[in-house]
Amino acid sequence: MPTEVALIESRALRVEQMGRVDALDKVKILVMLPDGIHVRTEDVARYFEVSTKTVRRLTDRHQNELSENGMHVLRGSELRDFHSDTMSLWGGEEGGSYPQAATQLRLYTRRTVLNVAMLLRDSDVARCVRTYLLDAEQDLRAGYASLEHRVTRVESHLAGVGIALQELGPVLSRMSHRLDSLDRRLEVTHQVVGAMSARLSGAAEGVDRLDGRMDALARNLKELNRRNTR
Numbered sequence: 239m240p241t242e243v244a245l246i247e248s249r250a251l252r253v254e255q256m257g258r259v260d261a262l263d264k265v266k267i268l269v270m271l272p273d274g275i276h277v278r279t280e281d282v283a284r285y286f287e288v289s290t291k292t293v294r295r296l297t298d299r300h301q302n303e304l305s306e307n308g309m310h311v312l313r314g315s316e317l318r319d320f321h322s323d324t325m326s327l328w329g330g331e332e333g334g335s336y337p338q339a340a341t342q343l344r345l346y347t348r349r350t351v352l353n354v355a356m357l358l359r360d361s362d363v364a365r366c367v368r369t370y371l372l373d374a375e376q377d378l379r380a381g382y383a384s385l386e387h388r389v390t391r392v393e394s395h396l397a398g399v400g401i402a403l404q405e406l407g408p409v410l411s412r413m414s415h416r417l418d419s420l421d422r423r424l425e426v427t428h429q430v431v432g433a434m435s436a437r438l439s440g441a442a443e444g445v446d447r448l449d450g451r452m453d454a455l456a457r458n459l460k461e462l463n464r465r466n467t468r
Contacts, residue, residue, distance in 0.1 A: 252357075279293050282346055287362065292360070297309065320343065355367035
């Protein structure tokens with residue numbers, strides 16, 4: 239896990255954290271200009287509780303990096319347009335007290351302020367922001383490690399399932415063969431039972447005919463006896 243000193247000294251590590259602008263408000267509320275996008279050097283200094291001179295020295299020393307993360311300087315017509323738009327957004331009495339730079343105005347985005355937090359050594363607020371970033375990364379790494387452990391366990395279980403399925407394959411094949419054999423035997427049995435049923439049906443008809451003849455014989459004998467008695 240990177241340390242606070244490593245974060246201050248390594249631009250690559252800072253790049254990895256540039257999406258975590260939420261860390262700013264987790265430590266302290268950053269008051270934005272009326273456009274909701276920018277802050278000035280004075281606002282950055284107020285947030286980190288340092289002098290504007292300290293912020294300017296830092297931005298001059300890391301100008302290229304901070305510019306890549308949203309810092310820019312307004313001059314001329316851009317500055318006049320920005321002042322006009324800002325005052326219209328501010329409105330009321332506060333607009334009249336809005337400080338206007340004479341020749342230029344350096345603006346920072348939230349991303350730039352986070353960049354400053356990872357560079358500014360002599361600020362307790364900046365140190366808290368760095369601590370929050372590092373703690374959050376540690377929690378994230380711990381979450382990844384836990385997830386990786388669970389995935390590894392699932393993979394090991396799946397490996398065991400694969401071996402069991404391989405062993406079960408021949409058993410299932412034998413069972414399938416036996417079931418097929420049983421189906422054939424049942425089919426033969428059904429055929430035999432059908433033939434027996436047909437024969438029994440014929441036998442029943444024969445018995446019925448025999449019963450009829452026996453009844454006729456009995457009647458004849460009865461009639462013959464009656465005649466003899468006369």
